[in-house]
Amino acid sequence: MNFNKAAFFQKTGSHLSVFAGVLLFILLGMAKPAGAHCDSYDGPVITDARKAIDAKDPALVLKWISASQEGEIIPLFQKVVALKSGDPEIYQIVEKHFLETLVRLHRETEGAPYTGLKPAGTTKAIVQMSDQALNTEDVDGMLKKLNNHIGQVVREKYETAVLLSRTKDNNAEAGRAWVKAYVDYTHTLEALHDVLEHDHAAHAH
Numbered sequence: 520m521n522f523n524k525a526a527f528f529q530k531t532g533s534h535l536s537v538f539a540g541v542l543l544f545i546l547l548g549m550a551k552p553a554g555a556h557c558d559s560y561d562g563p564v565i566t567d568a569r570k571a572i573d574a575k576d577p578a579l580v581l582k583w584i585s586a587s588q589e590g591e592i593i594p595l596f597q598k599v600v601a602l603k604s605g606d607p608e609i610y611q612i613v614e615k616h617f618l619e620t621l622v623r624l625h626r627e628t629e630g631a632p633y634t635g636l637k638p639a640g641t642t643k644a645i646v647q648m649s650d651q652a653l654n655t656e657d658v659d660g661m662l663k664k665l666n667n668h669i670g671q672v673v674r675e676k677y678e679t680a681v682l683l684s685r686t687k688d689n690n691a692e693a694g695r696a697w698v699k700a701y702v703d704y705t706h707t708l709e710a711l712h713d714v715l716e717h718d719h720a721a722h723a724h
Contacts, residue, residue, distance in 0.1 A: 556646045556705070557583075558622045561639035563650070563701075565618055572614070575600050582687055582694020583625040589691075595620055629702060649708045653701070656681055669711075676704040 557564040564583050571579035577596040584592055599617045602610045615636075623633040652658045658677045662670045680700040687697035 556709075557625055557702075558634070559637040559639060559641050562637075564622055564625055565636075568618055568621055571596065572599055572603065578691065579688065580621060581691040582698050583621065583628075585624075585628050585695070586691065588624045588627075592617075592621055592624060628698075646705050646709050649705045652677060653680055653684060653704070673707065676700070676707055680704045 556562050559565070564580075567583065568580050571577055577593050580592070580596070581589060595617050599610075599614050602613050619633075619636060622636060626633045648661050652661050658674060662673060680697065680703075683693070683697035683700050686693045688694065
């Protein structure tokens with residue numbers, strides 16, 4: 520089912536009073552992550568990975584994994600960089616293995632299973648909106664249709680992610696702090712969307 524932004528915002532306003540308790544439960548971080556978008560080819564992990572390869576700088580991807588995982592990813596990264604100017608077919612195979620490994624390791628840090636790389640364009644619209652808000656540092660356009668008593672919780676998660684995004688490439692530690700806030704922020708919004716979509720499906724029966 521395609522995601523309709525106008526319907527989502529209208530539904531948020533009309534049903535929020537009924538589901539305020541559930542939504543607050545989710546927004547306060549008591550629910551498990553609703554899903555992932557870091558495993559898609561246009562997601563932030565692979566986007567950073569390709570920037571790192573072009574720059575020949577593995578530090579740009581270390582934010583997505585833990586310190587204990589660096590020993591697995593750095594040698595593989597160096598191999599990808601070394602083969603980039605070689606045989607295209609061999610490079611594609613090695614690059615894909617590197618991307619799969621990086622995403623798998625990142626998913627492990629989230630406590631989530633790795634289910635393979637996803638095509639570009641498969642990220643939920645609500646997550647795209649959350650990413651856009653971070654990139655433009657403007658959350659007001661997204662929050663204006665949400666009820667004020669959950670809007671404040673969303674705003675706090677957003678502001679933390681924005682603040683940490685300014686130093687996320689300084690070093691691995693700062694990057695990981697940003698990733699933690701980023702994942703918390705985007706999963707919160709995805710969970711909100713999933714609850715509202717479930718509510719819509721229940722009313723349709």
